[in-house]
Amino acid sequence: MEYSFLYELPKIVWMLIGIAAFLAVIGLMLVLMDTPRTRRDRWQALLFLAPALVLLLGGLVYPVVRTTVLSFHDGSGEVFVGLANYVWMFQRPEILLVLRNTLLWVLFAPALATAIGLLYAVLIDRSRFESVAKSLVFMPMAISFVGASIIWRFVFAYRPAGQQQYGLFNQIVVWLGGEPQLWLLNQPLNTFLLILVLIWVQAGFAMVVLSAAIKAIPSEMTEAARIDGAGAWQLFSRITLPSVWPTVLVVLITITVQTLKVFDIVRTMTAGNYGTSVIANEMYSQAFQQGQTGQGSALAVFLFVLVIPLVVVQIRRNRKAKELA
């Protein structure tokens, strides 16, 4: 079938209608607001906030309540089952595996991504190629997890022994005299290879934020230490690390929240097969593929509960930082 751009035309027209309608409604609202009759602050505030409130109440607040309620119901959402979905979650071996995998992700991804980001930020600080060096490591942040996953699937690609390998990983193994392997099928190693993809994406984030923190260290401090004869390691462990430690914690928590919710990487790399599923993937699979709304909702609630303490700590830290600034 010959491709015809006419096929896309309705989409683009609808997009333009959507944007135009949105801008028209808002513009009209702003003009009408300034007619003298409606000069009451209370009502004007309500108008300004109305679109946001409708969207947030309907799209987040109500759904949170509804999902929590659904987590106490069966797959159809009709029959109340008490805590059965939560009992199911902590008893079924395949879900326990999912929880164990999520734990592995949380233990390794944030710590390694932050450590590599910090190391790299320190290494390239004030070097001649700093901005180029930063762009290289930061670049994965811009592309999608799906794109990153395809990049890494290609690295792990497998051809039977004896054939030419085109996956870099297996080629290196062969060069070193080993047997090529189906890396993504190899449990539990495959979970770590998936974690590697997230580290690859998030290290750039850690690097950029930590690099900014390193640049904020007063130069008098490092100068003084240097005059006192401190070496590179001492400079790092006595001055740099303590100075950027609060930022390290912020970065760690931020990446941990991202890690808990990781979905795209697992979906694209293995679709959760071969023992690699995590909570977010299992939630999708239960609620949207198997029609088990109750079990899916229970997983979502569990994820929510895991995220809450992290974000509370994060907000506290942000506030403190604001007060200090």
Added chain:
Amino acid sequence: MTTTTPNVADTDAPSTGTGAPGRVRRRLGGSAASIAALVIAMLWTVPTAGLFISSFRPAEQIRTTGWWTFFSAPEVTLANYQDVLFGSDEQLVSYFVNSLVITLPSTVFVLGVAALAAYALAWIDFRGRDWLFLGIFALQIVPLQMSLVPLLRFFSQGVSLGGVQVLPAWELTGAMAFTNVWVAHTVFGLPLGIFLLHNFVSQLPPSLFEAARVDGAGHGKIFTRIVLPLSAPALVSLGIFQFLWVWNDLLVALIFTGGDSATAPLTVRLAEMAGTRGEDWHRLTAGAFVSMIVPLAVFFLLQRYFVRGLLAGSVKG
């Protein structure tokens, strides 16, 4: 701010005269540091480079040899892109258009709605304002998984209270079906969007607003004439982030689009190709770059705003 020194990647750039032993130690530390930095930089670029090079190699060569052999016998073709964009199997160009049609409105809507809300929360006095701000702020912690099932039901079944249909289902067909995913993305982008813009808008000097009010300007005028122009940097930062989130999103699109070339974005199609055509590397390599070209362009052109946004806390919860 940054002073450039001749020794690359040296953590302790020498400034004052140091003794010979110090210099030797530093040089050693310097070269080890350079090597370590180089190794990390390689690990972070070689996988992407491999995919990029492969996307221009003939399908037959991708299947039989590694991309590193490209340098000994370079052969370049655009056939993979031609095939993946317009060929009858994939027609990624449709998905590319879908990605744009999903992303642009979702970005404009979040910017508009969040800017209005941020202004009201920062500069209009009303009772309960602080509580409302705190409530919206707190919504940042909700993982979108909590909202997917009910939101999808809202679109497909409408709202019924005690058996009475209050709102009908959104039975949108054809191109109008994009509206669901616009709404979903707007909802999920709002808490952080309002928070970021509020941070910026509330820092504008109060004297501006007083002067405008003395001149008789209402809130509508103040918003369009003062707040929007002055908030341009914050709006650009938020716009970039929302654009990249939506363009790169897989989960929301999987649930709120149909999954075929009528509405699904590139990410959905690529994830599916990776599952069903996992060995068709000539298509996957080119397809992956088709999906990356827009975010990479945004990233390299607007890196300054991107970094500024990151440092201001633009990481979606």
